[in-house]
Amino acid sequence: MKQYExxxxxxxxxxxxxxxxxxxLPLAKGxxxxxxxxxxxxxxxxxVAPRVISxxxxxxxxxxxxxxxxxxxxxxxxNSRDEEKAFEICKKMAVTGGLEMKLLSxxxxxxRSKLTFYFTADGRVDFRQLVRDLARVFRTRIEMRQIGxxxxxxxxxxxxxxxxxxxxxxxxxxxxxxxxxMAKNQNLILNPNKISGxxxxxxxxLMFEKDQYGRPCGCGAGRExxxxxxxxxxxxxxxxxxxxxx
Numbered sequence: 001m002k003q004y005e006x007x008x009x010x011x012x013x014x015x016x017x018x019x020x021x022x023x024x025l026p027l028a029k030g031x032x033x034x035x036x037x038x039x040x041x042x043x044x045x046x047x048v049a050p051r052v053i054s055x056x057x058x059x060x061x062x063x064x065x066x067x068x069x070x071x072x073x074x075x076x077x078x079n080s081r082d083e084e085k086a087f088e089i090c091k092k093m094a095v096t097g098g099l100e101m102k103l104l105s106x107x108x109x110x111x112r113s114k115l116t117f118y119f120t121a122d123g124r125v126d127f128r129q130l131v132r133d134l135a136r137v138f139r140t141r142i143e144m145r146q147i148g149x150x151x152x153x154x155x156x157x158x159x160x161x162x163x164x165x166x167x168x169x170x171x172x173x174x175x176x177x178x179x180x181x182m183a184k185n186q187n188l189i190l191n192p193n194k195i196s197g198x199x200x201x202x203x204x205x206l207m208f209e210k211d212q213y214g215r216p217c218g219c220g221a222g223r224e225x226x227x228x229x230x231x232x233x234x235x236x237x238x239x240x241x242x243x244x245x246x
Contacts (some may be wrong), residue, residue, distance in 0.1 A: 001054045004061060008048030009033060014171050021063035022050040032068035039143075040113035041227065043068060043076045078109040086138065090117050093133055101125050104147070104155055114141040120152045150175050153199040160197060160205075167204050174206070178202040185213045 008017040008029050020202055027033065031046045087106040094101055101121040108115055115138055119125075127144045134142045147155070154168040168175070183195050183206055197203045204220065 002057055003052050004062065006053045007033075007046055007050045007064065009044035009064075011034060011037070011042060014169060014173055015138060016173055017047045018044075019053060021061050021062065023063045025050075025064060025067055027064075027067065031054075034065045034068055034072055034110060035169050036062055036065060037109070039107075039116060041111040043066065043110050057190060068183035074140040076110060079093065079110065079112065083108055086115060087117075089137060090130075090134060093130055094127075097130055099125055099130060100125060101127070101146075101229050102152075104112075104152055113139060114143060116143045116145055118145050120145055120149060121146060128173075138246050145154045149199045150201055153197065158198055158205070161194070162205075166198070172204060175204065176207050178204065178206050185210070194240050 005022045005024075006019040006024040007025075008019055010017050014038075020033075027046050027050055029046050029049050033046060035042055035044050036042075037044075044083065055193055083106045086108075087119075091103045091104060094103060100123075101119045104118040104120065106115060106117050115134070117134075125144075125146070131142045131144060148170065153166065154172075157169040158166055160166055180190070180195075182203065183190060185200070186206070186209060188195055188206075195203055195206065221232070
């Protein structure tokens with residue numbers, strides 16, 4: 001095992017955290033840096049301050065290229081404005097080409113060496129001609145990336161039945177496997193409209209209290225024995241409060 005000083009960065013809000021060599025830069029959580037990603041040079045936000053980590057001897061790690069400058073921030077803002085235009089152009093081309101796909105977003109790399117379009121579709125889509133047309137318009141590498149409904153919901157964002165912003169959009173960095181058994185253990189009504197999110201899958205929040213329902217409760221007025229018999233427990237503290245402690 002080898003040890004390095006690494007910093008954790010994320011490319012999107014509530015996105016996966018990737019480790020890069022800090023290179024001795026004085027970085028803190030919330031700082032912006034420029035790194036080399038599979039899309040080219042990209043802007044990322046520091047999610048975990050520099051710390052020492054251990055990695056396998058054969059594992060190679062990339063280093064932070066530089067701390068983001070004011071010009072990098074301005075270039076990223078310009079890219080964001082151009083992404084909206086690219087999205088509309090791609091959407092019109094997809095409709096004209098009769099492609100059955102739902103376009104979600106467009107993303108430039110910081111150096112504009114690559115333009116990625118995210119979409120969902122029920123099946124496979126032959127977008128080879130679309131990629132050629134887009135490459136002629138934007139003069140850069142084009143990638144069409146198909147994602148699932150949970151990732152699509154995380155990307156678009158919104159509000160759940162609880163009235164709060166989607167958990168996946170604001171703090172969940174990865175999706176866990178959610179089962180109907182979790183809803184049963186929490187005595188929830190097994191109504192698909194009540195336990196399913198906007199994505200159509202079981203709500204991620206079913207995972208939050210899962211472990212609590214698997215533990216014996218020692219704070220109530222009784223507990224359940226192993227054979228299912230309910231045993232009453234006398235609580236002397238209730239008498240002191242004027243309650244019925246029998």
